């Protein structure tokens with residue numbers, strides 16, 4: 001690995017000053033489970049690495065019924081699998097974190113790192129988008145908030161500007177039921193070939209859908225909302241035929257690549273299969 005200067009700020013303002021000072025040549029490191037692999041492989045060349053793990057402002061996990069959830073960017077995957085707040089109000093996030101990586105990696109890896117790495121296969125992106133998450137980005141110039149679905153720009157690219165940090169993720173109070181299903185060759189320790197999140201707000205019984213969100217991972221350059229599929233479900237009875245129609249629409253809306261991990265036609269087909277299973281799992 002190339003040599004680099006390593007800074008460990010202990011306040012947010014110190015971290016933001018460092019990022020502003022070394023604008024453009026800096027890498028932020030949180031858990032390091034993505035970044036260090038890239039640096040070792042020479043895919044990321046940074047003269048300066050700013051370690052944000054000691055910043056106290058970035059590890060909150062609070063909930064109230066009016067504002068919903070505030071999740072600091074430094075929340076680890078392990079914390080998601082253990083938090084009573086997450087279990088009670090957003091169980092899909094605990095379930096998703098549980099199928100990511102290993103216990104050792106989950107102790108280091110952060111929610112912010114998973115999103116800022118901007119891999120199309122990032123497992124937390126589809127369920128968080130389905131839940132209506134927004135991200136708060138902060139720099140020495142100020143703070144801004146954008147919906148998470150607008151945060152991803154391309155493979156490995158996000159809306160983060162040089163000098164900017166992801167501070168926290170906010171979620172509205174939970175509505176309806178949400179599921180995330182992941183397909184990968186190995187059950188554990190593997191990234192998704194396809195990931196499908198679905199959130200349904202039911203109307204009365206569990207067979208009528210008022211509103212739906214369908215979000216696909218690993219089948220487009222960015223995590224993708226399948227709007228046509230959502231429209232097929234919204235305001236309809238969830239019959240077998242309707243679910244099949246929504247699944248087919250989602251398979252058509254994505255643009256997967258062919259690679260060693262899966263052919264494009266197979267990924268499309270798996271989108272259909274996982275969406276059907278996902279809807280049935282929350283009915």
Ligand SMILES: Cc1cc2nc3c(=O)[nH]c(=O)nc-3n(C[C@H](O)[C@H](O)[C@H](O)COP(=O)(O)OP(=O)(O)OC[C@H]3O[C@@H](n4cnc5c(N)ncnc54)[C@H](O)[C@@H]3O)c2cc1C
Nearest residue numbers: 028030031032033034035100101109110113114116123166
């Ligand atoms: C063995 C193994 C298994 C894995 N399994 C999975 C899996 O099943 N599913 C999955 O989705 N991922 C998986 N990963 C990838 C990785 O563990 C996750 O993406 C993790 O959440 C990254 O978090 P981190 O804190 O380690 O990020 P880091 O490596 O520290 O950072 C990742 C990127 O985000 C930037 N960054 C981090 N935090 C911030 C912030 N707050 N503000 C601005 N930029 C920031 C960094 O500069 C870097 O570009 C796996 C990795 C390994 C090594």
